Amino acid sequence: SQTIHQWPATLVQPVGSPLSLECTVEGTSNPNLYWYRQAAGRGLQLLFYSVGIGQISSEVPQNLSASRPQDRQFILSSKKLLLSDSGFYLCAWSVGGTDTQYFGPGTRLTVL
């Protein structure tokens, strides 16, 4: 069966510091991968998605970036965090060519 991991689970970072969140998927090959952000009391906002290694599509302009160095690894980064970057970051995957997305457990990021 497929599983998706995210780490860290929680993170507190000062404004202006860098960020690296990691997501990995097990039990499947060539998945589509997604990064979402969920602000408190809000819905999910798609940030990036990837259909293959090195292929990244950005949905929302911001100071975040994403990379996919391996087939089942997706990384969300920032060079300098802003207060507005605080939120719950969710990684998701889907079988390539299909609709259904499955979410990971999320990372709670607090920028102080």
Place this chain on the structure above:
Amino acid sequence: GENVEQHPSTLSVQEGDSAVIKCTYSDSASNYFPWYKQELGKGPQLIIDIRSNVGEKKDQRIAVTLNKTAKHFSLHITETQPEDSAVYFCAAGTRNQFYFGTGTSLTVIP
């Protein structure tokens, strides 16, 4: 782009009663409509989905209906139980691009 509106934002029901959550969407190109359940501090879990070529889908106590003409879809939970208490999100879109509603906090009162 797509705009998804979800109502109500909060819903309280007595255990055993039914709960209905409604969503509307704006983009007629959307063809996939999933519903997710999110418990506090966890990632959303898919509970049911429907595609635009189907008007209704049921899975035990959960059902979803879709009206493509009116661009709205609804989640129906029957015989609610305390463990159904959570935040529910609808979404609409096409492959790789979903747009989520703002969520409904459902409380089932024992």
